[in-house]
Amino acid sequence: SQQGEEDPQALSIQEGENATMNCSYKTSINNLQWYRQNSGRGLVHLILIRSNEREKHSGRLRVTLDTSKKSSSLLITASRAADTASYFCATDAYLDTGRRALTFGSGTRLQVQP
Amino acid sequence: DAGVIQSPRHEVTEMGQEVTLRCKPISGHDYLFWYRQTMMRGLELLIYFNNNVPIDDSGMPEDRFSAKMPNASFSTLKIQPSEPRDSAVYFCASSPPGTGAPDTQYFGPGTRLTVL
Numbered sequence: 001s002q003q004g005e006e007d008p009q010a011l012s013i014q015e016g017e018n019a020t021m022n023c024s025y026k027t028s029i030n031n032l033q034w035y036r037q038n039s040g041r042g043l044v045h046l047i048l049i050r051s052n053e054r055e056k057h058s059g060r061l062r063v064t065l066d067t068s069k070k071s072s073s074l075l076i077t078a079s080r081a082a083d084t085a086s087y088f089c090a091t092d093a094y095l096d097t098g099r100r101a102l103t104f105g106s107g108t109r110l111q112v113q114p
Numbered sequence: 115d116a117g118v119i120q121s122p123r124h125e126v127t128e129m130g131q132e133v134t135l136r137c138k139p140i141s142g143h144d145y146l147f148w149y150r151q152t153m154m155r156g157l158e159l160l161i162y163f164n165n166n167v168p169i170d171d172s173g174m175p176e177d178r179f180s181a182k183m184p185n186a187s188f189s190t191l192k193i194q195p196s197e198p199r200d201s202a203v204y205f206c207a208s209s210p211p212g213t214g215a216p217d218t219q220y221f222g223p224g225t226r227l228t229v230l
Binding site (some may be wrong): 046048 | 223
């Protein structure tokens with residue numbers, strides 16, 4: 001089963017509003033990352049937060065991490081039509097094989113209406 | 115920096131045919147990953163390499179799938195024989211040297227494979 005699960009699956013907002021996406025995971029992690037994917041394109045790394053960090057900012061992005069609840073949130077402030085994309089959380093953790101790798105969630109599809 | 119390069123971008127083939135997907139990672143990166151993305155299963159890690167050596171191939175679905183990395187600048191993912199359920203977008207990603215484990219990953223544009 002997937003390590004990270006995003007909520008909601010889809011989100012539609014107006015330009016200028018804030019968008020919040022949540023991610024829950026199951027096992028201990030080394031770090032958690034958020035990626036964006038525009039339709040028909042590859043994933044683009046947005047931000048990484050380590051397990052000993054609680055909050056991180058990058059431009060209009062704010063990420064929080066609560067390791068006690070095994071959850072993270074991505075906030076995009078003052079959204080723009082260009083933010084329309086799918087957003088994925090990815091957890092850096094050890095696989096059942098004992099190897100360390102990223103496991104991606106199912107994604108949140110964000111639609112920002114101009 | 116050209117980024118991760120994948121070829122072909124689109125591939126349409128018939129069931130039973132051999133398919134080879136190619137990837138050139140970002141120069142200087144020592145991790146290379148192959149993923150598969152479908153609507154039903156999302157983004158799945160198939161295999162990853164470190165310094166050209168396969169580290170974990172537990173995600174490779176069947177023996178029909180094989181991957182190689184003969185040198186630091188080239189990797190292939192081969193499906194032989196292909197089946198309609200292999201239809202998906204296949205992504206290659208690379209990651210720079212860091213803490214001894216994969217960190218931020220840089221994705222290629224993907225290869226959209228359709229098996230008829």
